[in-house]
Amino acid sequence: GAGVSQSPSNKVTEKGKDVELRCDPISGHTALYWYRQSLGQGLEFLIYFQGNSAPDKSGLPSDRFSAERTGGSVSTLTIQRTQQEDSAVYLCASSLVGDGAEAFFGQGTRLTVV
Amino acid sequence: GQNIDQPTEMTATEGAIVQINCTYQTSGFNGLFWYQQHAGEAPTFLSYNVLDGLEETGRFSSFLSRSKGYSYLLLKELQMKDSASYLCAVRSTTSGTYKYIFGTGTRLKVLA
Numbered sequence: 001g002a003g004v005s006q007s008p009s010n011k012v013t014e015k016g017k018d019v020e021l022r023c024d025p026i027s028g029h030t031a032l033y034w035y036r037q038s039l040g041q042g043l044e045f046l047i048y049f050q051g052n053s054a055p056d057k058s059g060l061p062s063d064r065f066s067a068e069r070t071g072g073s074v075s076t077l078t079i080q081r082t083q084q085e086d087s088a089v090y091l092c093a094s095s096l097v098g099d100g101a102e103a104f105f106g107q108g109t110r111l112t113v114v
Numbered sequence: 115g116q117n118i119d120q121p122t123e124m125t126a127t128e129g130a131i132v133q134i135n136c137t138y139q140t141s142g143f144n145g146l147f148w149y150q151q152h153a154g155e156a157p158t159f160l161s162y163n164v165l166d167g168l169e170e171t172g173r174f175s176s177f178l179s180r181s182k183g184y185s186y187l188l189l190k191e192l193q194m195k196d197s198a199s200y201l202c203a204v205r206s207t208t209s210g211t212y213k214y215i216f217g218t219g220t221r222l223k224v225l226a
Contacts, residue, residue, distance in 0.1 A: 031212060033213075033214065035216070040221075041218060041219075042201065042216050042217055042218030042219045043157070043201065043203075043216035043219075045213065045214075045215060045216070048211070048213050050211050050212070053210075053211060056211060056213060091156065091157075093214075095212075097212060099144070099145065099164060100145060100162055100164065101212075102147060102159040102162060103147075103159075103203075103214050104159070105156040105157050105158070106156060107155070107156050108156060
């Protein structure tokens with residue numbers, strides 16, 4: 001597609017429910033990133049996929065968080081048993097691999113846990 | 115570990131020049147990026163430095179000193195629309211993988 005697409009744009013869920021957030025990266029971008037941004041804060045790294053390599057999961061805050069990337073394209077971030085502190089904007093980005101390659105961001109999914 | 119520091123907030127006047135500083139500590143340095151983020155929107159790319167020195171793009175310039183772990187973003191002829199958060203990000207590489215680590219951002223307010 002023309003840009004990084006994320007869905008849904010907004011999600012309100014009850015505490016304890018599971019949620020799935022979707023990211024469709026720019027075609028041809030082998031690298032895909034998930035970040036979390038709480039209100040007024042910076043971007044917190046969650047997970048990174050590159051090609052067929054094992055993902056870098058070092059930023060996932062707990063084992064309730066998981067992500068997969070199917071066929072080297074679309075990615076899904078899953079949060080199980082959501083908690084109120086999970087409320088944030090979840091941003092996905094994709095990039096080419098190589099010097100100077102910038103990351104392109106989607107519009108994000110605003111998650112509210114009530 | 116990796117650490118990026120930048121001021122939380124800055125205020126400047128329309129038409130003025132403002133410099134936003136960023137210091138970093140990282141391993142496998144592979145470039146420093148600046149992004150602009152308006153409230154409620156996604157970050158958008160502004161500039162990139164991988165070698166020491168100054169890069170200029172229109173009203174925006176970015177400087178890098180790798181030995182000092184220091185960068186700054188210079189915004190000239192400030193406009194009201196420049197009110198936004200400015201994010202400093204370091205890309206680091208390890209064993210062929212690349213990761214962008216972001217600072218907490220500097221919220222810039224441009225006053226008339």
